[in-house]
Amino acid sequence: MILVGAALALSLALGWAPRRLATAMHPATAVRTLVPAGLAAALTTGFALSDVALTALAHDGEVAELGHWAPAALPSATALPWQAGLPVAFAVLALLTAAAVHTLRAGHQLWLADTWCRRLGPDDGQPVVLADIEPRAFAVAGLRGRVVVTTAMVAALSTAERAALLAHERAHLRHRHHLWIQLAEVSAVANPALRRVPGVVRLMAERWADEDAALSTGDRRTTAEAIGHAALARTGPRRPTSAALAATGGDVPHRVQALLRAPRHRWSAPAAAAVALVTVSVLGLACATARSTEPVLETARSALASTR
Numbered sequence: 136m137i138l139v140g141a142a143l144a145l146s147l148a149l150g151w152a153p154r155r156l157a158t159a160m161h162p163a164t165a166v167r168t169l170v171p172a173g174l175a176a177a178l179t180t181g182f183a184l185s186d187v188a189l190t191a192l193a194h195d196g197e198v199a200e201l202g203h204w205a206p207a208a209l210p211s212a213t214a215l216p217w218q219a220g221l222p223v224a225f226a227v228l229a230l231l232t233a234a235a236v237h238t239l240r241a242g243h244q245l246w247l248a249d250t251w252c253r254r255l256g257p258d259d260g261q262p263v264v265l266a267d268i269e270p271r272a273f274a275v276a277g278l279r280g281r282v283v284v285t286t287a288m289v290a291a292l293s294t295a296e297r298a299a300l301l302a303h304e305r306a307h308l309r310h311r312h313h314l315w316i317q318l319a320e321v322s323a324v325a326n327p328a329l330r331r332v333p334g335v336v337r338l339m340a341e342r343w344a345d346e347d348a349a350l351s352t353g354d355r356r357t358t359a360e361a362i363g364h365a366a367l368a369r370t371g372p373r374r375p376t377s378a379a380l381a382a383t384g385g386d387v388p389h390r391v392q393a394l395l396r397a398p399r400h401r402w403s404a405p406a407a408a409a410v411a412l413v414t415v416s417v418l419g420l421a422c423a424t425a426r427s428t429e430p431v432l433e434t435a436r437s438a439l440a441s442t443r
């Protein structure tokens with residue numbers, strides 16, 4: 136029960152105001168902190184609820200028969216009535232199935248993206264320019280990935296802005312942003328308390344690529360103008376996917392404002408350290424719970440064996 140409380144507290148803390156937490160950090164630190172913390176929150180919540188369900192169901196005669204243990208030898212003080220274990224077990228199973236289906240879908244999307252990258256021809260390290268009247272620029276995920284830009288987007292930007300935009304897209308591929316986003320999405324499917332986290336991770340991945348582009352061009356203003364002009368040129372519906380990250384993804388006004396002011400991430404290290412400390416503590420508690428559950432069942436198995 137302590138683990139359930141700790142895992143839920145971590146999930147709610149991450150899911151309550153992830154954007155406020157993330158913007159206190161450098162975007163790269165935010166992604167590298169929020170995604171592992173989200174995964175840990177999803178895993179420990181799933182494990183804690185499974186432990187509660189198992190501890191409750193273990194007192195049922197038929198379940199005990201399957202596990203070969205004596206229900207009377209199990210501690211009853213902390214266990215819920217065995218009937219309460221059923222909805223908890225079904226909820227864990229449903230969330231686990233949803234996360235597995237999402238992971239398979241995401242894997243398929245990435246495989247399709249990689250296939251498309253290979254169809255674009257040999258990778259010479261240069262962006263692929265597609266003749267298209269719609270201004271678009273995006274990084275397609277793959278083993279190496281490709282940067283794709285349309286002729287309309289090339290025409291919409293100045294030479295310096297184009298360089299900033301391409302540096303932004305290359306940063307997405309270099310830092311494997313599509314994988315970070317997929318991991319955040321899987322965590323949120325497995326643990327609905329984290330549903331706001333993937334959107335924030337997506338925005339932070341965009342900010343991370345913006346900061347990389349600003350460093351590479353040495354000009355924050357031109358990078359901001361490139362993002363702003365690309366977003367203004369972009370028409371039609373935007374449907375972000377994890378396999379193709381567009382230059383105009385996320386909250387563009389926030390990204391432009393962040394680039395126009397001097398970088399300030401005074402609280403980045405303390406905030407990341409606090410999240411990491413809480414996450415490691417909850418993971419440690421989960422390991423301790425796993426270690427304490429097994430001997431209890433072993434004792435109950437021995438108790439049954441001694442009566443036969």
Ligand SMILES: [Zn+2]
Pocket residue numbers: 303304307341344380381382383384
């Ligand atoms: Zn982008």
